Amino acid sequence: MDRLSALEIFVTVVSEGSFSAAARSLGMSKSAVSKHIAALEDRLGVRLLNRTTRRLSLTDAGALYCERANRLIAEAEDAEAEVSQLSSAPKGVLRLSAPLSFGIRHLGPLLPAFLAQNPGLTIDLKLDDRLVDLVQDGFDIALRVTTLTDSSLMVRRLCPSRVVMVASPDYLAERGIPAEPADLKEHACLVYSNQTYGLEWRLVEAASGDKLTVRLGDSRVRANNGDILRFAALQGQGIAILPTFFVGEDISSQRLVRVLPGWEGVSNDVCLVWPHARYTPAKVRAFVDYMVKALGGGTPPWEDCPSLSRGLPPSQG
Incomplete structure (x- = not known):
């Protein structure tokens, strides 16, 4: 019998607690299981199990061998399953x-x-x-x-996922264009209400990587959904800070333009x-x-x- 099969018989005997129970689990005779364990101990030159008429117990060597055997069997099963997955179509x-x-x-x-x-x-x-x-x-x-x-x-x-500040051309024509982050306090800002830091925007300077937290002033709209903030920005309600996956097409079509393009929100x-x-x-x-x-x-x-x-x-x- 190959070594992996011998390991499987040994760990089954240990888990089942007797040769008889292991034999039933493996579909073998009790004498065949006993012979395989004896052959394994002979090959290793050490006793793995203490046998009495009532029960089996592991020797110190048997406990160490059982731990390693379980690990080897699990790795072999993983390898077979992984290779099998390679040849099977997803379903x-x-x-x-x-x-x-x-x-x-x-x-x-x-x-x-x-x-x-x-x-x-x-x-x-x-x-x-x-x-x-x-x-x-x-x-x-x-x-x-x-x-x-x-x-x-x-x-x-x-x-x-980059995060940028945007507003409509009409809003900027009416309210002016912020020249630096501190100017945001004078503008209507559209706030994502699920953020944990309240009426603040955390910004990063693109050129230097310097970080800055800006306390906002007027907040015209607060919402827990980015599309709502995008709609408000398109309608000239204020400046929004949104991931580019929301506003990339709007910026490309100039429905929205970037505000403070040297600064971005914290990316994800x-x-x-x-x-x-x-x-x-x-x-x-x-x-x-x-x-x-x-x-x-x-x-x-x-x-x-x-x-x-x-x-x-x-x-x-």
């Missing part, structure tokens, strides 16, 4: 979580092609700005726009997260590979416009 239901606005704007349009490439898959997508617990809520994978930190989850970064990452497992299911691996090709190739599609690198010159105010 079943992929339970996916994503933020509401990003999901509608940028994830939704990508899903038809993914499903066409994977006819055995069905997608169950839940859009929610709440940070879901993947394991507790039963999700296979989640797309998140967040600052990456140490996590108990597997993480694959797709692309950056668009990433995929999924639970740790002995091996990644084929359906999850297929989705990760697809999204890496779709969004992981450098500049995100919503930033593919020169206008994002500049704002409205002060002379036009």
Whole structure:
């Protein structure tokens, strides 16, 4: 018998607590199990089990060997499962979580092609700005726009998510153009109410990387959804600070222009997260590979416009 099979018989005897129970579990005779254990001890030159008429117990050597044997068997099972996954087509239901606005704007349009490439898959997508617990809520994978930190989850970064200040040309013509961050106190600012730092914007100077916190003055609109703030900015209600995936097209078409283009908000990452497992299911691996090709190739599609690198010159105010 090969060594891996001998290990499996040994750990089964230990887990079942007797040769008879192990024999039933393995579909072997009791005498065959006993002979394999005896042969294993002869090969190792050490006793692994103490045998009495009532029960079996591990020797010190047996306890050490059992721990290593379990680890080797688990690794062998993982390797077989992982290789098997490589040859199997993704199938079943992929339970996916994503933020509401990003999901509608940028994830939704990508899903038809993914499903066409994977006819055995069905997608169950839940859009929610709440940070879901993947394991507790039963999700296979989640797309998140967040600052990456140490996590108990597997993480694959797709692309950056820049945050910029924008306003409509009409608003700036009426209220003037801020020349420096301190000027924001004199403007109507549109605030994302889910942020934890209240009526403040945390800014980063693009050239130097210096950070600055600005206390805001008038706040015309507060909302817990970026699309609401975008609509308000388009209607000339004030200055908003939003991820470029919301406003990239508006900046390109000049419906909105950048304010204080030398400064940005604290950027995040668009990433995929999924639970740790002995091996990644084929359906999850297929989705990760697809999204890496779709969004992981450098500049995100919503930033593919020169206008994002500049704002409205002060002379036009």
